[in-house]
Amino acid sequence: MGIVKAAHLIYDYITRDDETGVETASRAIDDVDLDIAAGDFIAILGHNGSGKSTLAKHMNALLLPTGGGIWIKNMDTRDESSIWDIRQTAGMVFQNPDNQIIGSIVEEDVGFGPENMGVPTDEIWKRVNDSLSAVGMTEYREHSPNKLSGGQKQRVAIAGVMAMHPECIVLDEPTAMLDPNGRKEVLKTVRRLNKTSGVTVILITHYMDEVIHADKVFVMDDGKIVMEGTPREIFSQVEKLKELRLDVPQVTELAYELKLKGVPLPDGILTIDEFVQALKQVKMPKGADPVSGAPGKNGNLAHTQKKDGDAYVDQT
Ligand SMILES: Nc1ncnc2c1ncn2[C@@H]1O[C@H](COP(=O)(O)OP(=O)(O)OP(=O)(O)O)[C@@H](O)[C@H]1O
Ligand SMILES: [Mg+2]
Numbered sequence: 001m002g003i004v005k006a007a008h009l010i011y012d013y014i015t016r017d018d019e020t021g022v023e024t025a026s027r028a029i030d031d032v033d034l035d036i037a038a039g040d041f042i043a044i045l046g047h048n049g050s051g052k053s054t055l056a057k058h059m060n061a062l063l064l065p066t067g068g069g070i071w072i073k074n075m076d077t078r079d080e081s082s083i084w085d086i087r088q089t090a091g092m093v094f095q096n097p098d099n100q101i102i103g104s105i106v107e108e109d110v111g112f113g114p115e116n117m118g119v120p121t122d123e124i125w126k127r128v129n130d131s132l133s134a135v136g137m138t139e140y141r142e143h144s145p146n147k148l149s150g151g152q153k154q155r156v157a158i159a160g161v162m163a164m165h166p167e168c169i170v171l172d173e174p175t176a177m178l179d180p181n182g183r184k185e186v187l188k189t190v191r192r193l194n195k196t197s198g199v200t201v202i203l204i205t206h207y208m209d210e211v212i213h214a215d216k217v218f219v220m221d222d223g224k225i226v227m228e229g230t231p232r233e234i235f236s237q238v239e240k241l242k243e244l245r246l247d248v249p250q251v252t253e254l255a256y257e258l259k260l261k262g263v264p265l266p267d268g269i270l271t272i273d274e275f276v277q278a279l280k281q282v283k284m285p286k287g288a289d290p291v292s293g294a295p296g297k298n299g300n301l302a303h304t305q306k307k308d309g310d311a312y313v314d315q316t
Contacts, residue, residue, distance in 0.1 A: 008068030030223035046220030091161035097153035131159035151182025168200040236268035
């Protein structure tokens with residue numbers, strides 16, 4: 001059993017009309033099954049309101065199931081006595097770094113979590129050092145968080161979670177409020193934590209380019225998980241993603257459009273590097289027009305069609 005497992009998970013938000021007192025339930029999570037292996041980098045995609053944040057809050061027992069169940073390292077989130085162990089196992093990082101930083105100095109802020117957990121002082125300092133170093137913020141340890149950029153603040157927030165030694169970190173659109181540089185910094189940090197410290201990462205994002213390095217992608221729609229697979233498997237299904245009102249990475253879209261025009265490219269190209277390599281291997285028949293896709297007089301484009309999914313993955 002994986003580090004996060006959900007079975008037939010259901011969650012209804014109950015809203016009450018102040019005038020009539022009538023309560024209505026709206027289903028935000030609708031029969032979700034999930035099994036996430038320890039050490040994986042998972043991405044969750046989905047249109048606004050599809051239930052991503054509601055699902056994330058279940059991973060940290062901030063919300064409890066209306067039906068079915070969710071287990072974090074075999075601990076049932078409905079078991080009150082496990083709540084602190086669950087929150088220590090699965091740390092959460094939210095969208096707005098300003099709401100997550102409480103200390104007036106960076107190192108204080110990072111030490112706050114372990115201090116609250118009753119970790120001995122020496123060990124707290126060790127964890128603060130290690131966590132700041134893991135997110136590349138050691139040189140800012142004595143700075144005031146207010147003066148940091150959005151990306152730096154978010155890295156401090158991640159260090160604060162890391163200092164609690166979670167086995168799993170759930171990030172709900174951690175880059176949504178950041179500029180492109182901040183986004184890059186945070187994503188690099190998260191990938192490094194996953195690769196070098198083996199922390200399970202569950203990343204909720206609207207940015208398709210943040211998804212391409214995930215081990216596995218889940219796509220949500222209307223409270224359900226409607227697609228599940230590797231980034232390549234997911235992004236090979238451009239039409240389906242469009243139906244779900246989702247984008248694909250720009251380069252995937254370009255390759256897809258070219259393929260529609262008859263250029264024999266594999267499905268699910270994820271990086272510019274792959275795209276260039278795949279283009280280099282395209283053998284257009286003499287006289288063929290790569291834009292209109294009209295075959296040349298010597299042959300049919302289909303003969304040069306590469307097998308789907310052949311392109312190699314850029315692991316940088
Ligand atoms: N506190 C709440 N009370 C009532 N309904 C809610 C509440 N929070 C969310 N919802 C509803 O539950 C559904 C799922 O919302 P959720 O925030 O989980 O979606 P999301 O995928 O995270 O969306 P976004 O991409 O906008 O962050 C939506 O229909 C939303 O309107
Ligand atoms: Mg959300």
